[in-house]
Amino acid sequence: xxxxxxxxxHGEHDAVTLPEGDVLVHAGDITAHGSRxxxxxxxxxxxxxxxxxxxxIGGNHDTYLEKYPDKVAAVxxxxxxxxxxxxGVQINGVxxxxxxxxxxxxxxxxxxxxxxxxxxxxxxPEDTQVLITxxxxxxxxxxxxxxxxxVENTGCKVLEERVRLLKPAYHLFGHIHECYGAHSSEHxxxxxxxxxxxxxxxxxxxxxxxxxxx
Numbered sequence: 001x002x003x004x005x006x007x008x009x010h011g012e013h014d015a016v017t018l019p020e021g022d023v024l025v026h027a028g029d030i031t032a033h034g035s036r037x038x039x040x041x042x043x044x045x046x047x048x049x050x051x052x053x054x055x056x057i058g059g060n061h062d063t064y065l066e067k068y069p070d071k072v073a074a075v076x077x078x079x080x081x082x083x084x085x086x087x088g089v090q091i092n093g094v095x096x097x098x099x100x101x102x103x104x105x106x107x108x109x110x111x112x113x114x115x116x117x118x119x120x121x122x123x124x125p126e127d128t129q130v131l132i133t134x135x136x137x138x139x140x141x142x143x144x145x146x147x148x149x150x151v152e153n154t155g156c157k158v159l160e161e162r163v164r165l166l167k168p169a170y171h172l173f174g175h176i177h178e179c180y181g182a183h184s185s186e187h188x189x190x191x192x193x194x195x196x197x198x199x200x201x202x203x204x205x206x207x208x209x210x211x212x213x214x
Contacts, residue, residue: 001094003130004051005193005207007174010061011038013045015202016195023091024051027174027193028059028100028134034109039064039072047079053091055082058100059134059175060108065100084132086123094211097128097168102135102175103156110134114158121162129211131168133159134175141179141192163188170209180204 004021011032018024026046031038039062046054056076058065065072069085076083084098100110101120112120124131135156136142142155154176163171167187174194183190189209197203 001092001211001213003209003211005172005191005209006195007134007172007192008059008177008194008196009042009202010196010200011041012196012202013042016206018049018051018206019208021051021208023053023055024049025054025096025130025132025172025193026056027098027132027172028057029061029174030056030059031062031064034061034063034065036064036068040075043075043079043081047081053082054080055084055089055096055098055132057084057098057132057134058110060100060102060105060110062100063109066109086120088125088128093213094129095125095127096130096132097124098132099124100134102133103154105154117156118158118162121156121159124162124166126166128166128168129170131163131166131171133171133173135159136173136176136179136190136192137163137171140183140190141173141181142176143179144176145178169211172207182207 002021007027088097137160138155138157178198
């Protein structure tokens, strides 16, 4: 199974060139301003891609997705898209789980305080093979430079503990544009698949992964 992975296109999806694959994954921030029109524009583009299976989650910019979850789910279903919102899907024996939740930072969408965020991570099933969250775990591809002398880890510590316990084969995320790249642990391949760079320009190519189903 070839999985094509993108994230953080912020309404500029038309500028993305996608390789062929069996599954197309978008890890959130599908819109620039979170409006209904932004969402519908993304759905039209996403549904038109040739990949047999298409999965997306929300992100902190995707206000419409948080406000109207039932409408979003209905539109996704009508277009044969898998919209994961603390939920999962199995494709040809491979188990995917997706969540838009990130730690609180100002007043964006899908953000939770530290004392409540663990409720979302406890929902991740033990048999998850491909975990898709909008944000990273703490300490992995999550650094943001706040000043010349201060770099902050912005990932989620509670999610880090959960992923370390569950050991999914892949953890796909975006959110921190400047940390696009890969990091391998003993059990999990962490992939920051942000398509936009720090200046909110489409720059980073889609990431592809292969899962052997034999």
